[in-house]
Amino acid sequence: MHEFNWGLLIVVYLFLGGLSAGLFFAAGLANYLTVDDKPVYAKVARMGALLAPWPVAIGSGLLILDLGNWYRFYKLFLHFRWQSPMSIGSYLLTIFTLIAFVYLFAWLKEDERKWIFSKIPATWKQVHRLNVDISSWREKIAMVGFPFSIGVGIYTGVLLGAVSARPFWNTNLVAQMFLFSALSSGSAALLLAMLLDRKNPVEKHETKFLVTLDVVFISLELFIILPYIIHGQLSSQAVKDALTLILGGPYTVVFWVFFLFLGLLVPLAIEVYELFPSIFKGREFHGSRRMALTAAGLVLFGGFLLRYIFVYAGQVSSFHRMGLLR
Template sequence: MEYQWEWLVVVYLYLGGLGAGLFVFSAIFDFMNQKHFEPLARIAALLAPWPVALGAGLLIFDLGSPMRFWRLFSTVQWTSPMSVGSWLLVAFTMTSGAHMLLWARSNPEMPIGIGGLHLPLPSGVRRVELRRTFTALGAPMGLGVGIYTGVLLGAVPARPFWNTPMVAMLFLFSALSTAAAALLLVSTLRKTTVSSIPERRLLYTADIGIILIEIFLIVPYFLHNALSTASQARSLDLVLGGPFTLAFWIGFVALGLLLPLIVEVLDLVPLIAGRKKASHSPLWAYVSAIPVLAGGLVLRWVFVFAGQVSHFG
């Protein structure tokens, strides 16, 4: 059977999760209310809408009849994860867009694209409060988008490889992990904020936690499938000796989870212990961030393609 969903969908799910994760981090950093995390919160906010919007564009481009995409928004089909997800995506894109614009004013010298844009507000409206309203609105949406990318797959009983709630969880945490990695990468690339120790410590800590959660989600994913229907148990063969084994275990687990985990732990421990000065070499950040970003893509590739091969019955 031919694959129905291919690279465009893989990238779409990836970008959707990434954007959602960025927004969630922006919200977290913002509400931490610490001055030295504000640049991170701002970068995350300024980045968040773009991957989602791009991903949605890819999705439309992938349709058999792209000119009819508007029909998605002429109806709400409550039983269809795609319908609910599409609405969620629109709401999130708009919210995160507004959120971005409100952040943009806060730092006119921000070089990142829209950073210099000035959004005039009516007098009497306080920018920070308005922004935080959008942050509060957008954060649950971001979590929703992150979960949705997995629910889209998980809600299909016909594809046993997908058909467990663990997929949604795995996709959500992978989304957060890639967002943390993206922030690490961007903050490292940007000289002005490069590797401030608290930033790095924060991002490392977050990422280590998320990676550990991911690892502990993989275990129940396998258990759940192995102990569920025969088709689900059989579907695991795809990554246990089947054609997706290498991609899953080497591409995702080893390179996307374990390698960055080790790098981050090795880099973080001295930072926490304060035994040495923070290294200003960006190498460590790259070595952990890039594999995480790549691993997230591999995870989605494996799931999107392997799921379509798995058959019910």
């Protein structure tokens, strides 16, 4: 029986952090695609902006509560250490979360802002001064937030890769894999949210944009998984032993069947099938709502499983390395 120092809460935290990064990236990108200086995917950008801050805020809150003496979390910010992934991550997540909330505020309509500030006591005059329209700053905020969203997406993998005692994690390919998984999960979550929004029905060109974006990110993720396995097989004996956890070991089925097949290949096949007629045959993109919902749900399922596999298998790999898993 192995003792796991990092449990399901860490898996949730890593998934939610990556999800926010992907949502912000997709929303910001949608805002920059314009015709006659008007966003083509304004609804996509707005929905992504409204959703982006919440997953990372919730995930960070859960992590703080899990610290035990949660009220001491402020000590993470008393000293900054470049060589500490935890120190870098604390500042990175905080700055990104603040930018994401500012970007959300930039997309609020006037009546939405009024409703929010109506809940704040009138005596808080300094707070009410923040009730201003900053919609003209959307592009600038997105530009500032882009590198931080990429940083958060990468960080969720760097945090694992920095632990040299865990051979399953000890490669920079994990950070790249987590980044593309985060971007894919964010695109899928945005597509799912728009498909489920009955008040503002999603349009065909918006669905096509998000499906195309997801296909690109899933493909990039797949191109990282293969080198990860090849690199491991050509690496030290400890890394080779660690890889047996997904190559015949206890995590083989969940990795190959549930994550790789159901969480990546099946949604990729669905989305390529949907895009093929419009891209290669010049036909109009129809886009099945049911198929898009299925693909988006499977992508999110796969994104969560990726972090579950790496968090748990990575911790087992240290025992494996010491010869305790034979």
